[in-house]
Amino acid sequence: MAVMCTVSNCHYWGPGNKCDASSILIVSDALADEATDRFDAVQAVDAEPTPVDTCMATACKTFVKRDDPAITDDHITKRL
Numbered sequence: 001m002a003v004m005c006t007v008s009n010c011h012y013w014g015p016g017n018k019c020d021a022s023s024i025l026i027v028s029d030a031l032a033d034e035a036t037d038r039f040d041a042v043q044a045v046d047a048e049p050t051p052v053d054t055c056m057a058t059a060c061k062t063f064v065k066r067d068d069p070a071i072t073d074d075h076i077t078k079r080l
């Protein structure tokens, strides 16, 4: 499944608005606010579900800004 994304300043973003992350984790805004940078798709299998009412209450936990020193903290890799 392709993940399309327009957040072009993300480390994993690619031309054509494609996400090139090996996997991503979408969570509630509340969890995104409180979880550390190390919490990402690798830990998702053990995570508690976080239901929300609207798309505005979701966030991509895998987002990391280009050149951020924390890029490798979550063990997600960039394809290509």
Ligand code: SF4
Residues within 6 Å of the ligand: 003, 004, 005, 006, 007, 010, 011, 012, 013, 014, 018, 019, 020, 021, 024, 060, 061, 062, 063, 064
């Ligand atoms: S990791 Fe998330 S924010 Fe970054 S390109 Fe992929 S979907 Fe977009």
